[in-house]
Amino acid sequence: MSEPVMQLKNLKKTISGKPIIKGLDFEIYSGEVFGFLGPNGAGKTTTIRMMVGLMSMTAGDVIIKGQSVKTDFKNAVRHVGGIVENPEMYPFMTGWKNLVHYSRMMPGISKERIHEVVRLVGLEKRIKDKVSKYSLGMRQRLGIAQALLHNPSILILDEPTNGLDPSGIREIRSYIRRLAAEEGVAVIVSSHILSEMEMMCDRIGIIKNGDLVSIQSVDDALQQSEQKEVALEAHPMEKAFEILQQILEGPVTQHKDELVFSIRKTEIPNVIQKLVEQNIDIYSVNVNRSTLEDKFLDLIGEGSIE
Numbered sequence: 419m420s421e422p423v424m425q426l427k428n429l430k431k432t433i434s435g436k437p438i439i440k441g442l443d444f445e446i447y448s449g450e451v452f453g454f455l456g457p458n459g460a461g462k463t464t465t466i467r468m469m470v471g472l473m474s475m476t477a478g479d480v481i482i483k484g485q486s487v488k489t490d491f492k493n494a495v496r497h498v499g500g501i502v503e504n505p506e507m508y509p510f511m512t513g514w515k516n517l518v519h520y521s522r523m524m525p526g527i528s529k530e531r532i533h534e535v536v537r538l539v540g541l542e543k544r545i546k547d548k549v550s551k552y553s554l555g556m557r558q559r560l561g562i563a564q565a566l567l568h569n570p571s572i573l574i575l576d577e578p579t580n581g582l583d584p585s586g587i588r589e590i591r592s593y594i595r596r597l598a599a600e601e602g603v604a605v606i607v608s609s610h611i612l613s614e615m616e617m618m619c620d621r622i623g624i625i626k627n628g629d630l631v632s633i634q635s636v637d638d639a640l641q642q643s644e645q646k647e648v649a650l651e652a653h654p655m656e657k658a659f660e661i662l663q664q665i666l667e668g669p670v671t672q673h674k675d676e677l678v679f680s681i682r683k684t685e686i687p688n689v690i691q692k693l694v695e696q697n698i699d700i701y702s703v704n705v706n707r708s709t710l711e712d713k714f715l716d717l718i719g720e721g722s723i724e
């Protein structure tokens with residue numbers, strides 16, 4: 419992987435004596451979409467606000483392209499484009515005029531760059547329409563275009579799919595992926611929805627009660643999610659146990675009357691056949707849901723992700 423563009427170092431936040439963020443340590447790389455996943459109140463927004471300097475840190479630091487947000491704020495945050503709160507847009511002006519207006523507040527932004535960001539978020543055809551005529555998804559994309567004007571290395575989007583319909587979600591997802599691939603931007607997106615994160619992100623960090631409980635690449639996660647937990651009732655159990663240990667790579671455990679192990683669903687018939695060939699009687703086979711999904715639900719708490 420390339421050099422990290424952002425490093426969180428033992429980042430902490432205490433509000434009114436209550437620890438909200440308890441020491442986060444992780445890195446974000448160029449060209450990746452990093453998902454920050456956690457239930458409501460886990461501390462995503464607080465962390466993001468500290469990343470972009472909108473909130474002071476109690477301890478630790480955020481290093482952006484080698485510069486400290488704590489000691490070199492201006493130089494560090496100039497690499498960041500973010501939509502943390504709803505982007506300020508004038509509904510009575512066109513999308514284009516909004517971008518021109520905003521670009522005047524920052525030095526050195528060319529007309530070409532404005533065209534480029536409009537293309538990156540796919541608003542070419544509607545950019546001369548008034549923002550009041552835009553759908554919520556189009557407003558979000560205009561907000562992303564605005565955040566990209568100064569060529570940031572990192573784009574931070576807090577719950578970018580909030581309130582969008584499924585087609586709006588699909589669009590935002592594809593533009594986010596395109597930004598990371600075409601511009602090499604590191605995109606950090608926060609969400610409390612696991613399935614959405616899996617489709618959009620390269621890596622997912624899970625935060626709960628201000629702690630990072632897991633960080634994992636989505637490829638690994640998807641591979642693991644193909645693994646199913648199988649519980650098997652067989653007789654004689656000891657002999658079945660020995661055979662399973664010989665033919666399976668992973669561990670086999672004994673749970674009351676059942677033998678429990680994880681394998682891909684497609685391998686289940688093979689395993690059963692091998693047992694039957696060795697005169698094992700099978701009384702029941704229970705296949706549970708993916709171990710990864712279980713892990714997420716354990717980590718986050720059942721019912722808090724969709």
Ligand SMILES: Nc1ncnc2c1ncn2[C@@H]1O[C@H](COP(=O)(O)OP(=O)(O)OP(=O)(O)O)[C@@H](O)[C@H]1O
Nearest residue numbers: 433434438456457458459460461462463464465610
């Ligand atoms: N100014 C504040 N004063 C006191 N507590 C706060 C303050 N800001 C945040 N908190 C608390 O910090 C915790 C984390 O909040 P935060 O908004 O960062 O969570 P989140 O993961 O972004 O959740 P959501 O998805 O609901 O936005 C919550 O328990 C919240 O009540």
